[in-house]
Amino acid sequence: MSEPAENSTLGRRHRVRLAVAGWHLTLGTLCALTAFPLLWAVLTSLKPANEVFTTTPLSAHPTLDNYADVLTRWPAGELIGRTAVMATGVAVGQLVIAVLAAFALAYFRPGARPLVLGLTTVSLAIPPQALIVPQFLLTARLGWLDTEAGLIVPQLGSSALAVLVLLQHVEALPPSLIAAARLEGARPAELLWHVVLPGLRPAVAALGVLVFITTWNEYLWPLLVTPDALHTTVQVGLAQFETAEGINYGGLLAAATLTSLPIVLVYLAASRRITDAFLTSGLR
Amino acid sequence: MTALLPSASRPSDRTPAPPHVELAGVTRTFGTTLALAGVDLAVPAGSLTVIVGPSGCGKSTILRMIAGLDAPDSGTLRIAGDDVTARAAGERDVAMVFQDYALFPHMTVEGNISFGLRLQARHHRRSGPGRDEIRARVGEVCALLGLDNLLHRRPAQLSGGQRQRVALARAIVRRPALLLLDEPLSALDPQLRASARAEIRRLHRELGTTLVLVTHDQHEALSMATHLIVMDQGTVAQSGNPGELYRHPCNELVATFLGTPRMNLHDRDGVRIGWRPADGRSATHRDGVPPGAFLVDGVVESCEFTGDGQHARCAGPDGTFVLVQREGESWLEPGDTARVTVPAARLHRFGPDGRRLP
Numbered sequence: 001m002s003e004p005a006e007n008s009t010l011g012r013r014h015r016v017r018l019a020v021a022g023w024h025l026t027l028g029t030l031c032a033l034t035a036f037p038l039l040w041a042v043l044t045s046l047k048p049a050n051e052v053f054t055t056t057p058l059s060a061h062p063t064l065d066n067y068a069d070v071l072t073r074w075p076a077g078e079l080i081g082r083t084a085v086m087a088t089g090v091a092v093g094q095l096v097i098a099v100l101a102a103f104a105l106a107y108f109r110p111g112a113r114p115l116v117l118g119l120t121t122v123s124l125a126i127p128p129q130a131l132i133v134p135q136f137l138l139t140a141r142l143g144w145l146d147t148e149a150g151l152i153v154p155q156l157g158s159s160a161l162a163v164l165v166l167l168q169h170v171e172a173l174p175p176s177l178i179a180a181a182r183l184e185g186a187r188p189a190e191l192l193w194h195v196v197l198p199g200l201r202p203a204v205a206a207l208g209v210l211v212f213i214t215t216w217n218e219y220l221w222p223l224l225v226t227p228d229a230l231h232t233t234v235q236v237g238l239a240q241f242e243t244a245e246g247i248n249y250g251g252l253l254a255a256a257t258l259t260s261l262p263i264v265l266v267y268l269a270a271s272r273r274i275t276d277a278f279l280t281s282g283l284r
Numbered sequence: 285m286t287a288l289l290p291s292a293s294r295p296s297d298r299t300p301a302p303p304h305v306e307l308a309g310v311t312r313t314f315g316t317t318l319a320l321a322g323v324d325l326a327v328p329a330g331s332l333t334v335i336v337g338p339s340g341c342g343k344s345t346i347l348r349m350i351a352g353l354d355a356p357d358s359g360t361l362r363i364a365g366d367d368v369t370a371r372a373a374g375e376r377d378v379a380m381v382f383q384d385y386a387l388f389p390h391m392t393v394e395g396n397i398s399f400g401l402r403l404q405a406r407h408h409r410r411s412g413p414g415r416d417e418i419r420a421r422v423g424e425v426c427a428l429l430g431l432d433n434l435l436h437r438r439p440a441q442l443s444g445g446q447r448q449r450v451a452l453a454r455a456i457v458r459r460p461a462l463l464l465l466d467e468p469l470s471a472l473d474p475q476l477r478a479s480a481r482a483e484i485r486r487l488h489r490e491l492g493t494t495l496v497l498v499t500h501d502q503h504e505a506l507s508m509a510t511h512l513i514v515m516d517q518g519t520v521a522q523s524g525n526p527g528e529l530y531r532h533p534c535n536e537l538v539a540t541f542l543g544t545p546r547m548n549l550h551d552r553d554g555v556r557i558g559w560r561p562a563d564g565r566s567a568t569h570r571d572g573v574p575p576g577a578f579l580v581d582g583v584v585e586s587c588e589f590t591g592d593g594q595h596a597r598c599a600g601p602d603g604t605f606v607l608v609q610r611e612g613e614s615w616l617e618p619g620d621t622a623r624v625t626v627p628a629a630r631l632h633r634f635g636p637d638g639r640r641l642p
């Protein structure tokens with residue numbers, strides 16, 4: 001091999017390495033920016049009350065008192081349970097609606113399809129706060145205040161994103177797969193269950209996690225429906241640490257850390273399944 | 285042996301049974317393009333019918349219509365004598381092998397093959413197949429197609445040829461009266477294609493099912509069909525016995541579409557004269573021209589060695605032509621003058637509109 005060629009490959013290799021380094025630097029910075037507040041919150045939750053406002057990241061006297069306090073005086077179990085029920089209900093509900101709607105729109109191609117798609121897209125642009133008063137009144141008249149139904153059902157109205165995403169995925173399935181199932185005698189419901197749904201698994205899993213986490217973090221609606229701070233969701237319950245004498249930061253951050261754990265677990269469990277599903281898909 | 289060329293001795297031609305599939309005046313437009321412009325065709329019962337034509341001629345649309353995946357704009361479609369134009373796919377006793385095989389990726393080979401039977405069992409609790417029967421029938425087709433060792437694999441773990449056989453197995457396990465194959469060999473590499481052709485012909489013989497196969501490959505069409513339909517621009521150009529179509533093409537398109545190298549055409553006295561490259565005899569100037577024979581002169585431009593002979597591409601006052609020389613005949617080199625005689629019986633004559641002249 002001649003010298004100049006050798007040099008140019010080396011040059012290219014250098015450039016590639018530089019690009020990779022730059023990329024990693026950017027990602028690393030972003031990770032640090034994202035992780036820093038979380039880390040600070042966790043570290044602060046381990047500080048005794050008189051050290052909360054110090055700027056040293058690590059406490060001189062680390063303590064679990066805040067956690068003990070939260071677990072004994074704050075209904076953590078009940079709040080987490082209720083939030084989990086709400087988030088699961090909303091995630092499952094939205095996915096059921098979205099799968100059925102996406103399949104129906106893609107497979108039957110109803111005449112109202114453009115209208116339905118238009119309204120669905122428009123509904124994404126409406127801020128939820130704009131609808132909150134009528135929605136609250138309706139929920140109250142139904143007698144659903146302070147109930148699971150009141151927490152879950154109104155939040156199913158924001159399924160638009162899930163519908164649109166799944167519609168894309170249904171339409172991306174190979175048409176021959178659908179045709180083959182029809183020729184084998186599959187009825188629409190069987191087609192959905194045996195052929196379409198397995199093909200949507202990665203998308204459904206990803207959406208499920210997304211909706212679950214978004215709902216878990218929901219604040220305004222649970223605050224309106226379940227205002228009793230002891231029988232509500234964690235996000236509303238956290239407001240309890242704001243008292244007349246000021247904010248109990250140690251307790252607040254300990255509680256926030258504790259209540260984030262379920263989300264982390266859900267994500268860890270699901271991300272594995274999402275990757276698996278991506279790997280096992282593929283037609284030919 | 286009289287069966288060297290497909291001839292009237294094939295059972296499908298001997299028994300004048302009513303056609304299994306019949307299309308009458310079928311039209312279909314996609315947007316502004318006319319895909320089918322009034323198609324009339326018949327698929328003889330028990331035949332291996334091949335629909336062939338250049339891409340865009342409407343052959344795949346016809347197959348999808350027979351299956352019920354597409355509906356004609358006008359015209360009727362009959363299967364086994366019944367008008368099924370409005371009947372849904374899946375209610376026509378038709379199975380299909382798709383070009384991409386369309387295997388369900390999340391099911392095992394066994395799951396794929398038994399899918400239709402399991403649906404039948406669920407739909408018809410009493411008359412449908414039981415669990416033991418399903419297992420027996422899946423085992424039967426797997427033995428027929430050599431898939432016994434692959435039952436628990438998923439499609440992603442199979443080779444192209446294996447996937448094709450799974451798709452075939454899934455199609456025949458329900459014992460459909462009519463089997464449709466959409467370009468079943470196009471995704472296979474050339475070595476596999478020959479064996480897959482033989483496999484499909486064997487299945488056709490052993491099952492006795494009417495089989496309709498769509499292809500754009502005229503060689504595949506000629507070698508497999510018991511009944512051949514050539515399509516062009518949304519209509520049937522000619523249909524019948526493959527040997528008949530090859531020897532007596534009804535127009536220029538069929539004449540040049542079937543056979544490789546394609547038929548040579550020359551204009552003489554307002555008539556197009558056609559001859560197949562293998563029918564020409566290279567003659568020296570001293571030889572007399574037999575009475576009635578066609579004579580054409582040219583200079584060899586290039587030669588292709590084909591193992592058992594050569595294809596000589598020539599140019600002359602009557603245009604270019606290709607001559608097939610077999611082993612043992614005089615070998616041609618580029619630059620040689622070629623004088624070719626074609627016996628009168630081997631000539632094809634076409635009018636200005638492309639139709640065959642008597």
